[in-house]
Amino acid sequence: MTTTVEFIEKLRNSGLRPTKQRIKICEVLFNKETTFHFTINDLVKIIEKEANEKISLATVYNTIHAFEKKGYLKEIPIDANQSYFDTNVTDHHHFYDISEKKLIDLDQVDVGPINIKKSVPGKKIKSVEVLVKLDTDNQ
Amino acid sequence: MTTTVEFIEKLRNSGLRPTKQRIKICEVLFNKETTFHFTINDLVKIIEKEANEKISLATVYNTIHAFEKKGYLKEIPIDANQSYFDTNVTDHHHFYDISEKKLIDLDQVDVGPINIKKSVPGKKIKSVEVLVKLDTDNQ
DNA sequence: AATTATATTAAAACCATTCTAAACTGTTGA
């Protein structure tokens, strides 16, 4: 359980003004038992359900992008149709259930260390992410 | 060097009629020294340059999707803005150069074997892909 | 050659995302 005061601090520390809308988005994103994956559409629906208010799409996009830039959220590339975001910002990997269109976290320990034995001159590795696609198992 | 006759066979074997447009797309995609990565926009530009003909966007999309379904092409999820395709359909991984927006192949041997130590009941692993994001190295 | 199935095309529609510009709210310092 995180308090509103803490969200306000979190926002202030990242140079974001603590507005009513941003605090509500914080509550929906960060005041949960577990981390989760979502699309913007998912998020808008959750906000409408939890609060009985609407936050404009532009504000949702702006805030999500601000949080992403600040490292409060990660974007997970799955397919080219829409963006998937993750409130789990630790280094981890994913299962992607193709039929359910759902992401499932894979811890570092579930995958084991990955040692990239190749490098590109003048470039450094920023992230290493494994995506494991899952299909229905028909024996 | 692959001949037109071979492309026609390839298309026929996959239940696709060998039309002038599909053969041209085959030439652009598969009659190359090396495999490569492309967006639909890239492809349209290459076609316009190599052939002096235009193939409608709808046909390009339809054909690329047919090839993808047949396993002649792979789609690589990078970001949610547009689709990236790959003429290298072997199991392999990628560097993604963020500033250049370019994909670079990583062979299995460059990454090493990946053993997923977790499973989801009723689901089987369809693919395991590693995406290594690269940043400019400012010392 | 006639018939049927499939493909191509230009244009419209779709839809996630971004932009716009006017109204609003938070912050600051006189």
Place this chain on the structure above:
DNA sequence: TCAACAGTTTAGAATGGTTTTAATATAATT
């Protein structure tokens, strides 16, 4: 305290990659 400024929200328009449409054309089958 409050005016002035900076930052934010909003509805709606615009954008741009992708898909759909439906008319026309081409390929395959008879």
